[in-house]
Amino acid sequence: MSMNVGSENSSGDPDVIVDVNTTPLIDVMLVLLIMLIITIPIQTHAVKLDLPQGNPPPPLTPPTVVTIDVDFDGQIAWNGQPMTNEADLVSHFQSAAALPDQPEIHLRPNKLANYKYVAHVLADAQRLGMTKLGIVGNEQFIGQD
Numbered sequence: 001m002s003m004n005v006g007s008e009n010s011s012g013d014p015d016v017i018v019d020v021n022t023t024p025l026i027d028v029m030l031v032l033l034i035m036l037i038i039t040i041p042i043q044t045h046a047v048k049l050d051l052p053q054g055n056p057p058p059p060l061t062p063p064t065v066v067t068i069d070v071d072f073d074g075q076i077a078w079n080g081q082p083m084t085n086e087a088d089l090v091s092h093f094q095s096a097a098a099l100p101d102q103p104e105i106h107l108r109p110n111k112l113a114n115y116k117y118v119a120h121v122l123a124d125a126q127r128l129g130m131t132k133l134g135i136v137g138n139e140q141f142i143g144q145d
Contacts, residue, residue, distance in 0.1 A: 063132070064103035066096060070121060072112035090124060097129040105130055108137040 069077040076083045083089045096103055105125060109118045118135075125133050 064101075065106055066103045067106045067108060067136075068121060070107070070109040070113045070117050072110045072114075074114065074117040076117070076121060089121070090128065093125055093128040093130060102130065102132055104132045104134065106134055106136045109135070111140045 067079055069080075071077070076089055078089070078092050083092070096105070107118070107121060107125075122133070
């Protein structure tokens with residue numbers, strides 16, 4: 001009893017490879033893909049906007065600016081005046097929010113201030129209806145890792 005282990009069949013000829021040659025098929029597919037990409041028209045999407053013409057007039061009065069400082073130990077100052085407690089800060093926010101032309105709130109946190117103090121002031125301002133709020137003095141944080 002014997003077994004044929006080699007690549008030749010019983011007649012001595014090598015086996016015929018019956019796999020399909022896919023190289024021409026891939027070439028044809030790539031050519032068709034390139035032709036499809038070239039022939040697709042470029043779609044332009046336009047959004048119609050009604051923009052104002054000309055320059056807007058400058059504001060009649062400069063905005064009122066309120067500076068809130070947050071110190072490293074959590075001490076809060078409204079235009080340089082220290083706030084003694086939370087109710088004092090809330091009353092200042094409520095009176096500023098009630099004005100017809102709200103002042104701009106410039107929040108200046110200290111470089112060493114804990115974020116929870118800054119976030120607390122921001123949350124109070126938002127909760128009490130302040131709309132013009134910004135953080136200033138960010139140049140002190142540049143270059144920190």
